[in-house]
Amino acid sequence: MFIKKILSSIIIAAFFLPTISFAQEAINPSFDPGFLISDAAFADTGTFGSSTGVQQFLESRGSVLANTDPVFLTKLREPADVALKTALEDIRPNLGRLRTAAELIYDAALGAGLNPQVLIVTLQKEQSLITKNFTTDADLQRALDRALGYGCPDSQPCQASFLSFYGQFFGTLDVAGDRWLGAAKSLSKSFSHEVNGTRVGRGPLIDAQNQAFGSGPFVRASRINDTVIFQNTLGGFAGVQAIQTITLKNFATTALYRYTPHVFNGNYNFWRFYNEWFRYPNGTVIKLSSDSTLWVIDNGLRRTFSTFVAQQRGINISNPIVVSPTEFASYIEGSRYLPKDGTIIKSDAETVYYLIEEGKRRKITDFTAKQRGLNIAAAVTLPQAEVQSYDLGSILLPLENTLIKASDNPTVFMILGGVKRPITYAVFIQRKLNFADVALLPPAEVSEIPNGPLLPPSDGTIVRGSGPAVYLVENGTKRIFSYNVFVQRQYSFASVVVLSDEEMNALTVGLPVAPQDNTLVKLVDHPAIYMVSGGAKAHVTAAVFNLRKLYLQPIMILSSHELDSLPQAVYSFPPANGTLLRASDSQTVYLVENGQLRPISYEAFVARKFKFSNVVVLDPADVAVFEKGEVIVK
Template sequence: MKKTIAAILIALSATLFLSPAQAADFNPNYIISDAEILDYNALTLDEVKNFVASQPGTLKNYVVTEKDGLPPEVGTSLSATEVIYDRAVANKINPKFLLVLIQKEQSLLTDQNPKQSQYDWAAGYGCPDGGGCNPRWQGFYKQMNSAALQFYSYITEPHLYSFKAGQTYTFTNPYGTISTDNVVVTPANNATAGLYNYTPHVYNGNYNFWRFWNHYFSRFIPVGSLVQADGEAGVWLIKDGLKHPFLSRGALLSRYDPNKILPVKKTDLDAYSKGAPIRFPQYSLVRSPQGDIYLLVDDTKRKIQNLEVFRQLGFNSAEVEQASSEDLAYYADANPITLAESYPTGALLQDPASGGIYYVIDGTKAPLIDAIFLKTKFKNQPVIKSSANELASFEKIDPVKLDDGYLLKAADSPGVFVISGGRKRAVASAQVFEKLGYKWENVLTVNPRVLAQFDYGEPLTEEALMRE
């Protein structure tokens, strides 16, 4: 739609939401899915009202009347939020989409002193580049109704429009503040093609739409989650605010349960910047570009002190793989492996007197306080009968904890927790649990002591999912 000085200022303000790394993750070929635009049940009227009320702009106070194109048969007045919800549902368009569209076009969610013209042309409908706005479409009600109808048509009648999914186009960016270079785009779906039909530029218009959509409506994914975008084969680990791709099936299966993979929308995954890849299976031997050899254990890399240690511990040089600096960036440095190391890959040792089991590695022993560890973290790992003298040679440390991503409940309580970021986060409701894509069969019932190892994190509520 037509660009004005106000629109360019909106474009400039949008850049405050992102870092250079986030900007690099923008994919102009895939901005939003068809299903997301057509999800007209995504929000209730109360949810639309609450969302707009939470924003700093004065849209929450705007009343739509006949001057805004409100038909007499609808009534004498409606709130702006009622119009947004009504026109979205009536025309089978996601209310979230209309909210983002009016922010992209006129900054109405955040502007605390908007002009009447910003309401009159809220969605930018009828305002083509290089021409004046058509008074036929002036008014908030007309803008919401026409924009919703237009995007429904883009998706359901794509043959009627210039830009189509699967075809390649070169877009100019005369209003771009991020880039004014031409960009070659092949829209991946009708929704993305529709956005280019509506605004035939990558920067900043459609880029801003993507930024605002992710800023307001991308689903928060708990730290430690395994995720897979709808329609894609790749699996990712969410960690440290980044998405880490698994580059091999062995890397995934050697440490994680594929039954825990959560389905997510591609736009939700796109909100995360890409982190270092996970290429190697557990206990891989790898050689760095500098020639050092490391053993990979969980999220750490342990440098083997020298070739004599390598030989004495029985490692096989044929099993050493070359690793790049990027490959190794995922792993934190841990203590080097020396000849004093009894179990470089870690082992489960059983106390002959008490029957208790310890996980030993790097000179330490960590007790297992629940049998659940033998079924999960150490599944299929043998338990070695030890001696009192051998166990005494290890320093006792805190008990083993379960990793991020586990769903737990105590045997004496119905509440379900997600281990995320090293904390236990209560899941507020069954609706939140299922919205996150969790499966009830993956909830583990554990001794209360297992949960007591973790501090409380913020509960996972609908509000927390949107805020984070």
């Protein structure tokens, strides 16, 4: 009776609630859904100049991706396997350290022939990684793993093999060793796609009515100049049509609609963020009507510049664009615009030489000038005030992997990743370094080089400290082994290198070393069994366990930390290829091919001489957890 009274009160109150409406943002009238970005801008790989330019942009926006702390870098999940990264066409597969987010963005863009700005805008469009403040590590990791929304269709879970910041950009290999493109290469492929030798671009799949939505059947991929019908997401912006027809006017727009087959909110947000940050091409000169100061646009920042820089860089100052105070304020003020990278400068008041490199002026020493082959005689002399207006960076470093020591100190360092990293005797020997290669430098010069952590042993080294735990060194991190995984991977305790606790503590903690693919794993106190596949764990149902006779295989017991560190596959481990099956409540028969359940038509079933007596009948709940493929019609 009491419950009925409460329900009656809720129902009556509902009739007297005021109507609530939420204000929706107006659509920018300049938006052309058929032309999101020019082809030239889409393929402009030179926008940032280097990963340092990307880093500066991330810092200017307060992005979480600007974090360069080693612990954060492990969250990006860059693999240590050089062969894997080489197969994925990573342009820098063997740095021997974890890259920053800026470096991964830049390297992926350069390798794919894309403008890094395109990837930055996509990071914002998909996961708000440029501007959002993440309050928990779990939310941040989830966003990083899905950074570009790649492999994450609207109506289905994300594919586990793409769930890492690195994998989003560069892709992955499946268990058969087949290459799956990441977001960067996929966009590039769609941008340059040819049919019979003619470039046509690759847009979204469309049906016979040119619709890019619904259940199909889809007859072909759309191409440039096609008129395509899209279904929109409603509620974000005022006046959005549920169904919208547009013409794909260039290759870049065609590729972006292949990536996100909606106008709203996805591609409108792409256009919106791109124009908010990168509306004016680099080198555009702007000014206020009330001020004579000229500013140059550089990757979304406004910078002042000198007459020398204008002449050297070919900046046209004769026709600056006059902008409103509001638009002017939308561009964050950056540091003074520098001469071109590689320019050697000195002031008219001192004899110190500087190299312009990655947005900084860096002091040149005699050693680095000689080692790098720099021509000091070609230095440009500038006014002292101008030289001092340029951001001062760290001293110009010797080349990567150079061994150095100060003349008054026995410590040997390696130049690596912009810092000097001290080397212990054990690591010096383990890496087979040679004392004859150590350069002797003045103490003051060595002290000016930024300090880094201890140099780790080479990747692939098995190490331990004073305790019994054994670790694998990869990308400067230490990954703990369980005994079972150590034995399975056929490592030998005789090969373990003993380090001091100081050396061990200098290594960032990475994820535990996973069992090899095709290993059955479980917790000691839980019945669930998983198959390790493609670096992820796929749940094994009881039906598949029996169908595949997996009871004949050993099961490795993992700790909860080890099991939790394995990404969860979207779908359960499938029956063996060639299996015919159906759910007990359905007449649809599936054939398992390449790990997918593909519905098979009656005609195809007969044509392939299958027998209904061979069809395995499973519980509907089991069939629901397997990945489905396209219908087999013949």
